[in-house]
Amino acid sequence: MEELEITEKISTKEPINVWKACLLKIKENVSMMTYNTWFLPIKPIELSDSTLKVQIPSQFFWEWIDEHFNGLITRAITDVLGNDARLTYVIAEDLSFIDGGDTVTENSVSPATPIEKPKPKQTFESNLNPRYTFDNFIKGEGNQLARAAAGAISDNPGGTSFNPLFLYGGVGLGKTHLIQAIGNQIFKNFPEKKVIYLSSDIFTVEFVESIQTNKVNEFSNFYRSMDVLIIDDIQFLIGKEKTQDLFFHIFNTLHQSRKQIILSSDKPPKDLKGLDERLISRFQWGLTADIQPPELETRIAILKRKAETYGMLVSNEILEYIATNITSNIRELEGCLIKLLACVSLNSNEITYELAKKTVKEIATDRKTTTLTIETITRVVCEHLGVAENKIRDKTRKKEIVLARQIAMYLAKSLTLSSLKTIGLHFGGRDHSTVIHACNSIEEYRAVDVSFGKILDEIKNKVELSS
Ligand code: ADP
Ligand code: MG
Numbered sequence: 468m469e470e471l472e473i474t475e476k477i478s479t480k481e482p483i484n485v486w487k488a489c490l491l492k493i494k495e496n497v498s499m500m501t502y503n504t505w506f507l508p509i510k511p512i513e514l515s516d517s518t519l520k521v522q523i524p525s526q527f528f529w530e531w532i533d534e535h536f537n538g539l540i541t542r543a544i545t546d547v548l549g550n551d552a553r554l555t556y557v558i559a560e561d562l563s564f565i566d567g568g569d570t571v572t573e574n575s576v577s578p579a580t581p582i583e584k585p586k587p588k589q590t591f592e593s594n595l596n597p598r599y600t601f602d603n604f605i606k607g608e609g610n611q612l613a614r615a616a617a618g619a620i621s622d623n624p625g626g627t628s629f630n631p632l633f634l635y636g637g638v639g640l641g642k643t644h645l646i647q648a649i650g651n652q653i654f655k656n657f658p659e660k661k662v663i664y665l666s667s668d669i670f671t672v673e674f675v676e677s678i679q680t681n682k683v684n685e686f687s688n689f690y691r692s693m694d695v696l697i698i699d700d701i702q703f704l705i706g707k708e709k710t711q712d713l714f715f716h717i718f719n720t721l722h723q724s725r726k727q728i729i730l731s732s733d734k735p736p737k738d739l740k741g742l743d744e745r746l747i748s749r750f751q752w753g754l755t756a757d758i759q760p761p762e763l764e765t766r767i768a769i770l771k772r773k774a775e776t777y778g779m780l781v782s783n784e785i786l787e788y789i790a791t792n793i794t795s796n797i798r799e800l801e802g803c804l805i806k807l808l809a810c811v812s813l814n815s816n817e818i819t820y821e822l823a824k825k826t827v828k829e830i831a832t833d834r835k836t837t838t839l840t841i842e843t844i845t846r847v848v849c850e851h852l853g854v855a856e857n858k859i860r861d862k863t864r865k866k867e868i869v870l871a872r873q874i875a876m877y878l879a880k881s882l883t884l885s886s887l888k889t890i891g892l893h894f895g896g897r898d899h900s901t902v903i904h905a906c907n908s909i910e911e912y913r914a915v916d917v918s919f920g921k922i923l924d925e926i927k928n929k930v931e932l933s934s
Contacts, residue, residue, distance in 0.1 A: 486511035607765030636758030639798030860895035
């Protein structure tokens with residue numbers, strides 16, 4: 468009865484009705500509290516073909532939904548609008564568009580928003596996340612040199628002696644934030660400059676793909692044409708000799724023409740064992756700066772700022788408790804606040820000392836997963852299922868390989884912080900919707916097949932032990 472009514476309404480193609488139909492499906496799968504907190508505030512605004520555009524209250528809100536309910540929303544919208552269905556988001560605060568699966572793409576659409584400088588017509592994706600700015604990067608003793616160099620480069624890319632800038636430091640200390648902030652600032656200062664950010668593992672994946680499709684020259688020329696090349700986590704080039712070789716040539720071209728190169732790594736250049744000596748010496752041509760873990764005062768300042776950003780009311784006492792107990796990693800500090808925020812939004816609790824204590828403890832338990840890589844996951848999954856690792860990236864549709872690939876994608880999504888786009892690239896350049904589909908399929912198998920659930924748990928245990 469209800470079904471019929473929905474179908475009829477949908478035929479009128481009103482966004483509100485399409486969204487209502489989705490909500491009915493979503494409601495069946497989540498608690499009332501979750502539904503009220505995370506789904507009711509979403510407003511449908513436009514429907515064209517099979518793309519529904521909705522407005523959501525904030526960037527944080529979107530990230531939360533994307534991380535926790537992406538599968539559910541995708542299922543609901545494809546049930547209602549068919550397989551081509553897409554959901555795009557507009558953020559109410561600044562009306563910047565966010566793609567249904569991954570991070571930010573276009574900019575302001577609101578006629579009320581003044582346009583400061585015309586954005587250059589980018590024919591490629593810079594991959595910069597606008598969330599990473601200098602403004603919201605808290606300075607401290609541990610990042611002083613790195614921050615100062617980053618500022619100088621943003622004012623004069625390619626023109627300082629900090630070329631390349633080589634930043635290194637432990638996990639979650641702000642390397643990605645800072646190098647992307649440079650990119651974003653250069654974009655602001657010099658809209659005509661071509662800036663690109665990517666991690667070295669994506670660089671490798673793209674390179675391999677270019678070999679397969681006979682496009683190595685195009686690939687190489689593309690990077691040689693940049694004004695600013697930002698490569699994150701350069702340590703992942705270790706052991707990848709052909710990629711290192713190509714990167715060496717790109718580096719030389721850019722450096723000779725005074726283009727800015729910015730690199731990050733978990734270790735200083737000289738400790739990158741297994742990396743070509745020629746690269747190591749070039750990495751030391753410019754400035755090598757480390758980022759050290761923040762001291763207590765900086766940790767408190769960071770927490771205060773983040774709490775403000777999320778619009779949370781947390782007492783100083785609790786912030787200090789968190790900052791005292793989470794010491795080595797800013798991502799964990801942030802994770803702790805987000806967990807607290809989730810607890811209070813979902814259960815309408817107050818943020819108490821007890822709750823903070825419990826959350827800090829949970830963070831310590833989660834710690835293991837942050838060091839896990841997609842490579843490790845792939846290796847363990849393949850070993851367990853007896854599938855050759857190189858097959859998993861092929862186009863093959865053989866049943867056991869498809870399953871292995873889907874399990875690996877699913878585990879990569881649930882056990883690492885990688886985006887859907889990154890995961891897709893790791894598995895033979897598939898796009899983010901394939902990853903979503905894989906995650907949904909695995910959830911479904913698990914729901915209907917107990918023995919599958921057991922196998923999945925076994926693999927997951929092995930993966931966690933290998934991290
Ligand atoms: P890394 O790349 O070194 O592993 P990230 O740049 O991803 O670390 O930082 C982890 C999180 O901590 C990010 O959300 C980032 O915004 C935040 N963060 C790191 N350093 C700072 C800082 N100095 N001020 C504010 N936020 C920070
Ligand atoms: Mg990083």
